[in-house]
Amino acid sequence: MSDETVTIIDDTTGKKVQLPLLSPTRGPKTIDISALYKELGYFTFDPGFVSTASCASSITFLDGEKGVLQYRGYPIEQLAAQSSYLEVCFLLINDKLPSRQELDDFEYEITNHTMLHEALKRFFSGFRRDAHPMAIMVGVVGALGAFYHDHMDIHNPEHRMITAHRLIAKMPTIAAWSYRYAMGKPFIYPVNSMSYTENFLNMMYSMPSEKYTPNPLLAKALDLILILHADHEQNASTSTVRLAGSSDANPFAAVAAGIAALWGPAHGGANEAVIRMLMEINESGKSLQSFVDRAKDKDDSFRLMGFGHRVYKNYDPRAKLIRVICHQLLNDMESTGEQKKLLETAMALEKVALEDGYFVKRNLYPNVDFYSGIIFLAMGIPMNMFTVIFAMARTVGWITQWAEMLSDDNHKIGRPRQLYTGPIDLEYVPIEKR
Numbered sequence: 001m002s003d004e005t006v007t008i009i010d011d012t013t014g015k016k017v018q019l020p021l022l023s024p025t026r027g028p029k030t031i032d033i034s035a036l037y038k039e040l041g042y043f044t045f046d047p048g049f050v051s052t053a054s055c056a057s058s059i060t061f062l063d064g065e066k067g068v069l070q071y072r073g074y075p076i077e078q079l080a081a082q083s084s085y086l087e088v089c090f091l092l093i094n095d096k097l098p099s100r101q102e103l104d105d106f107e108y109e110i111t112n113h114t115m116l117h118e119a120l121k122r123f124f125s126g127f128r129r130d131a132h133p134m135a136i137m138v139g140v141v142g143a144l145g146a147f148y149h150d151h152m153d154i155h156n157p158e159h160r161m162i163t164a165h166r167l168i169a170k171m172p173t174i175a176a177w178s179y180r181y182a183m184g185k186p187f188i189y190p191v192n193s194m195s196y197t198e199n200f201l202n203m204m205y206s207m208p209s210e211k212y213t214p215n216p217l218l219a220k221a222l223d224l225i226l227i228l229h230a231d232h233e234q235n236a237s238t239s240t241v242r243l244a245g246s247s248d249a250n251p252f253a254a255v256a257a258g259i260a261a262l263w264g265p266a267h268g269g270a271n272e273a274v275i276r277m278l279m280e281i282n283e284s285g286k287s288l289q290s291f292v293d294r295a296k297d298k299d300d301s302f303r304l305m306g307f308g309h310r311v312y313k314n315y316d317p318r319a320k321l322i323r324v325i326c327h328q329l330l331n332d333m334e335s336t337g338e339q340k341k342l343l344e345t346a347m348a349l350e351k352v353a354l355e356d357g358y359f360v361k362r363n364l365y366p367n368v369d370f371y372s373g374i375i376f377l378a379m380g381i382p383m384n385m386f387t388v389i390f391a392m393a394r395t396v397g398w399i400t401q402w403a404e405m406l407s408d409d410n411h412k413i414g415r416p417r418q419l420y421t422g423p424i425d426l427e428y429v430p431i432e433k434r
């Protein structure tokens with residue numbers, strides 16, 4: 001923060017107002033406009049929050065022009081190469097890297113809270129068999145609020161931490177069970193001797209009738225995907241969690257709202273949309289170029305899913321890292337038939353889009369969802385589970401951002417204003433006279 005100010009002159013009245021100019025540790029300076037309405041009687045208008053910082057935060061730094069992403073100051077590249085998802089969770093929620101003992105204790109704490117209350121199991125069976133697992137997840141996570149009254153004083157930092165641990169621990173179980181229910185398969189309970197990702201794969205794929213050993217390669221790749229998705233500052237779902245939580249709503253309800261926002265194909269739902277698009281391309285029998293041309297046609301609503309990003313106007317650093325794994329996995333793994341064809345189409349599309357002037361000019365690079373969808377496909381993860389895994393990874397970011405908001409003594413309920421464009425002062429006409 002600094003003592004700099006920006007002067008705004010109202011040309012219509014000649015009135016001047018000096019507004020504080022805030023300096024972040026890095027990134028664009030930010031005009032504090034909170035006094036603008038009081039001083040000049042104006043609102044500001046910024047649909048989609050293109051130029052608006054909705055809060056101050058010390059969790060994640062992102063530079064979309066340079067393609068930089070850091071959690072608590074640590075570059076994503078270093079965390080991806082040297083850390084683990086649970087260590088990143090510790091870092092995000094505690095604002096420091098753990099000592100060996102702290103990490104062991106944290107892993108023990110998370111591992112030992114992965115079970116769900118038995119009564120919660122019945123919530124799953126209330127859904128139709130063909131329910132999307134994201135719909136189940138929204139419902140079940142929201143329902144957690146009915147189970148943990150004991151630690152729901154949101155103004156108590158210790159309670160907030162317990163809630164964070166509970167959510168991180170239980171999310172893989174909820175995610176896997178959402179899938180198992182839709183498949184009509186028995187729920188598999190968590191196994192404490194397994195790592196976070198092995199345990200998730202075990203709950204997804206093992207059967208009580210057969211021994212199952214999670215593939216360490218897949219567990220490792222999944223761990224990396226979770227690291228890359230752990231937080232991403234004030235994106236749509238995180239802003240939703242903050243807004244819902246700003247009314248002092250319970251954290252499970254706020255996170256359920258975040259899951260709902262993540263589901264949309266313009267956000268976390270894009271990884272599923274990518275694969276659906278690849279299937280559409282293959283099934284159509286039309287050339288790849290014809291789809292690229294459609295994406296460029298302003299009269300056609302079709303977009304290349306998995307390309308472009310609101311903030312990254314350079315290569316998304318997560319996409320850079322995940323791309324390497326994606327190509328590695330595709331080389332190492334035996335993919336056959338339909339799956340192989342989809343993967344080939346994806347790689348051809350990546351090439352076309354990276355070389356086509358339309359995409360190059362607009363900085364429309366493949367984003368993290370483009371590659372995560374392909375990796376999930378190569379891993380044999382069902383399509384409707386892609387966004388669920390994203391939600392599982394992002395839970396730590398949501399809950400950390402929520403806790404940061406509440407720990408700020410000055411936090412207020414989020415209440416945007418509007419530019420009203422409807423009719424005014426109409427005269428009510430009784431129904432018989434209309």
Ligand code: ACO
Pocket residue numbers: 265266267268270295296302303304305306307308309310311362364367368369
């Ligand atoms: N295919 C074709 N053209 C595109 C695409 C795309 N995927 N994305 C953007 N454009 C074009 C737009 O038509 C626009 O062109 P114009 O300047 O000629 O009008 C220009 O690029 C800028 O696009 P905007 O829509 O203004 O960018 P915005 O920041 O609003 O949208 C978004 C970003 C929503 C991610 C968009 O790129 C998109 O819809 N991508 C596909 C969906 C997707 O992959 N979402 C995942 C995002 S990553 C995440 O959530 C983890």
